[in-house]
Amino acid sequence: MNKSANNVLISPSIIAADFSRIAEEIKAVEQAGADWLHLDVMDGHFVPNLTIGPDFIKAVRKCTGMFLDAHLMISNPLDYLQVYAEAGADLLVVHVETVADPRKAIDDIHALGIKAGVVFNPETPLNLPAEIFAALDVFLVMSVHPGFYGQKFISDVLPKLRAVRKMIDAGGYQTRLQIDGGIDPQTAPRAIAAGADVLVAGSAIFKSPDYAAAIKALRG
Numbered sequence: 001m002n003k004s005a006n007n008v009l010i011s012p013s014i015i016a017a018d019f020s021r022i023a024e025e026i027k028a029v030e031q032a033g034a035d036w037l038h039l040d041v042m043d044g045h046f047v048p049n050l051t052i053g054p055d056f057i058k059a060v061r062k063c064t065g066m067f068l069d070a071h072l073m074i075s076n077p078l079d080y081l082q083v084y085a086e087a088g089a090d091l092l093v094v095h096v097e098t099v100a101d102p103r104k105a106i107d108d109i110h111a112l113g114i115k116a117g118v119v120f121n122p123e124t125p126l127n128l129p130a131e132i133f134a135a136l137d138v139f140l141v142m143s144v145h146p147g148f149y150g151q152k153f154i155s156d157v158l159p160k161l162r163a164v165r166k167m168i169d170a171g172g173y174q175t176r177l178q179i180d181g182g183i184d185p186q187t188a189p190r191a192i193a194a195g196a197d198v199l200v201a202g203s204a205i206f207k208s209p210d211y212a213a214a215i216k217a218l219r220g
Contacts, residue, residue: 009176009198010215011036011069014060015051016202023063025206032211036067038180038200039089043074046098047146054080054087061088069093069138069200071119071180073146078105085112093117093140093178097124106135117178121146122154126163133173138198139164143191144181153182158194165195185217192220 012034017025026037039057044050057070070089074080077094084092092109094117099105102118109116117138120126122145133139141161144151161179168175179191180200188199199218208214 007197008192008219009035010205010218011038011178011198011200012205012211012215013038013040013180013200013202015040016206018206022060026060026063026066029205029211029215030064030066032205033215034066034205034211036069036091036198037064038202039068039070041070041072041074041084042146046075046095047073054083057084057087057089067091069178071140071200074098078108081108082112085109085114089114091115091117091138093119093138095119095121095146096128097121102128103132103135106132110135117176119180120160122157126160130167130171133168133171133175136173136175138176138178139168140178140180140200141196142181143179143183143187146181151182153184153187155187155190158190161191161194161196168195183218185214188218189220 012029040051042049042051067090069091071093077098094105096102096118106116115137119140121142141157143154143157176198177196178198179196183199183201184204205214
């Protein structure tokens, strides 16, 4: 997982792209300096929206060598880990609200030879033992309610972000701290100050006339 010069990675959320020209959009954000590509997988059950599946990720993989960051907003994610890994995802992130044992989920993902992450919804209490970070590649904090892009940033998650950063730093872990939802040039500095080092942004990038400038503005 390559780091940018200032150690903050930008992962554009493909859900906000123009799907009628998806290959061009992917190439454009790659050339604009994006580090990862964020893939929002929604099943219409765990969240009230239906988006992409493994076939779409296979198509994206054919378009790019970028690090593919797949956020599984689905019920029973453990049943689908292999299919998304085989589709080409480099990282699978599962919601703690959907798994009984987050550590088992992390181990199951690693067994497929890829990176593993967990994600917490805004209201979900931070209830993971600190030692789990030794096995965790990415910890994602949602700063909107998952399901739709373009929502307003929920600033109440910032204390949670700071608490997770403190746990990571105290243990000397290499876990990346990601934030997703309402990230734009105004909210990005607040997220970074609270400890985030991977920013997921959809509208702020894909609705901008200049992707490179938008990515630069998010880095600060």
